[in-house]
């Protein structure tokens with residue numbers, strides 16, 4: 001069954017009978033400030049997309065890692081990993097997943113018959129078993145929880161001894177400074193790291209992500225992928241975006257400012273501790289479904305978290321923030 005993640009504004013607009021253009025859509029954690037799309041040569045549209053060495057060089061540099069492969073969104077690799085695991089590790093392994101977090105990971109492993117164990121805090125060494133897999137979303141979406149490199153390295157060393165895997169989804173790591181990324185350590189055959197271009201660059205529509213892992217695994221993942229895994233325009237735009245350090249610096253500063261403003265507004269209105277990061281803010285609320293309804297009736301679409309105990313607000317531009325301020329005053 002398809003999961004609901006925010007986005008899909010057309011469905012919500014229909015449900016509440018408000019035209020799409022009138023909504024304030026804060027339902028995703030995708031930056032509202034979009035990397036300026038350069039002019040794309042006609043040949044890039046016309047030709048079959050070959051894997052671009054230029055893109056991989058730009059990505060290795062931006063992410064600071066040696067082994068990297070482009071995928072059509074990190075989602076593409078989330079669904080492939082259980083298949084890779086099934087081919088090369090024992091069957092019916094245990095997979096540890098965050099109890100709260102982007103649910104596509106769980107769906108992928110569950111659909112492939114793996115045994116799912118949930119954790120609220122990282123599993124302890126005594127809980128880990130031979131060839132188990134631990135998935136960590138770092139920072140977590142939607143809780144914003146961030147594990148340190150030290151905690152993750154501790155876990156990795158235990159998993160290595162057990163011949164297991166540590167899989168870290170760093171879709172939102174671009175906005176964590178100083179970075180807590182483990183992507184530079186993927187020579188370790190027990191570690192996989194996923195990155196997403198969609199969030200920080202505001203380019204979710206081009207469907208581009210990366211996986212970093214030991215070259216043995218990357219070769220096998222490559223063999224499981226389409227020869228035209230990532231489309232040409234996406235490769236072209238992302239190569240420029242990943243190389244454009246001045247834009248990245250401006251983007252980070254702008255997101256810091258917008259994030260602070262949104263957090264202040266939400267704190268004033270809801271008087272609770274807000275979590276999240278520079279791309280989204282999560283507000284814990286006992287009556288989250290009720291507030292979600294009220295916001296929808298007022299034309300504001302946020303993400304009702306799967307546990308029905310929180311609302312996640314995507315970062316807004318200044319204009320949208322004023323709109324949100326006015327609406328919050330009314331509800």
Ligand SMILES: Cc1ncc(COP(=O)(O)O)c(C=O)c1O
Nearest residue numbers: 073074075102141171196198209
């Ligand atoms: C934590 C997390 N990982 C991965 C993804 C997938 O992102 P993409 O396929 O656009 O790279 C999402 C999308 O919302 C996400 O929230």
